[in-house]
Amino acid sequence: TQSTRPQRLLGAVQKNATRGDPRSVVRAIDHFCRHKEWAMNVGDEKGCILDSVVSEVNPAAVLELGTYCGYSTVRIASLLPPHAKLITLEFNPDFAAIARQVIAWAGLEEKVQLVEGASGDWIPKMKEQFGVKTFDLVFLDHWKDRYLPDTKLMEECGLLRKGSVLLADNVICPGTPDYLEYVRSSPRYTSQYFKSHLEYTKVEDGLEKSVFLG
Numbered sequence: 256t257q258s259t260r261p262q263r264l265l266g267a268v269q270k271n272a273t274r275g276d277p278r279s280v281v282r283a284i285d286h287f288c289r290h291k292e293w294a295m296n297v298g299d300e301k302g303c304i305l306d307s308v309v310s311e312v313n314p315a316a317v318l319e320l321g322t323y324c325g326y327s328t329v330r331i332a333s334l335l336p337p338h339a340k341l342i343t344l345e346f347n348p349d350f351a352a353i354a355r356q357v358i359a360w361a362g363l364e365e366k367v368q369l370v371e372g373a374s375g376d377w378i379p380k381m382k383e384q385f386g387v388k389t390f391d392l393v394f395l396d397h398w399k400d401r402y403l404p405d406t407k408l409m410e411e412c413g414l415l416r417k418g419s420v421l422l423a424d425n426v427i428c429p430g431t432p433d434y435l436e437y438v439r440s441s442p443r444y445t446s447q448y449f450k451s452h453l454e455y456t457k458v459e460d461g462l463e464k465s466v467f468l469g
């Protein structure tokens with residue numbers, strides 16, 4: 256039976272990356288996506304912007320919406336301080352199964368909790384299920400039409416505090432127009448656009464960094 260693209264991406268990690276070395280996992284995925292098969296990871300160019308925001312925030316509690324194969328999960332978790340935790344939500348069970356193995360290959364299982372299911376179902380349960388108070392950083396990279404409803408849900412559930420940072424992928428391509436309009440016009444956010452390119456291409460895309468003002 257035919258393998259899937261996520262399975263082939265995992266194979267490239269297991270073949271070319273060193274167990275326990277997150278940077279070699281990131282490098283192996285970028286090489287695979289640039290030279291073999293495109294895949295919807297945040298990629299190396301936007302990944303550098305992601306790294307700089309993670310380092311600046313130095314978060315103790317991170318939420319990632321949309322794990323896919325775990326590329327950005329590994330990038331973020333490899334930069335976290337010792338007792339920091341990353342919770343990553345993935346709806347698609349096939350993606351989740353691959354991501355678990357990529358995260359394990361990088362040796363980051365201790366820092367990452369991968370939760371399978373719909374963000375809209377899990378966000379209201381974060382506090383009781385995972386003992387989360389608020390998130391210092393949220394990386395939005397799941398279904399583009401869920402960015403806005405899930406942001407409003409996080410506000411309503413008290414998961415954001417004064418200074419919480421939302422970093423959103425793909426605000427240009429595929430695009431999240433309603434989300435952009437909201438964070439750029441709401442008095443409760445200060446927003447900043449980081450112009451870049453769609454992963455592994457010359458197409459314009461970018462990350463929007465929005466600080467919740469409480």
Ligand SMILES: O=C(NCCNC(=O)c1cc(-c2ccc(F)cc2)cc(O)c1O)c1cc(O)ncn1
Pocket residue numbers: 295296297321323346347396397398399424425428429453454
């Ligand atoms: O979250 C789920 N998919 C990934 C969301 N992410 C994207 O869709 C995404 C897409 C693109 C993209 C850009 C240009 C293009 F031509 C094609 C795709 C890039 C990105 O950087 C993304 O992040 C999902 C799936 C599923 O079947 N079930 C539950 N959840």
Ligand SMILES: [Mg+2]
Pocket residue numbers: 295296297396424425
């Ligand atoms: Mg993306």
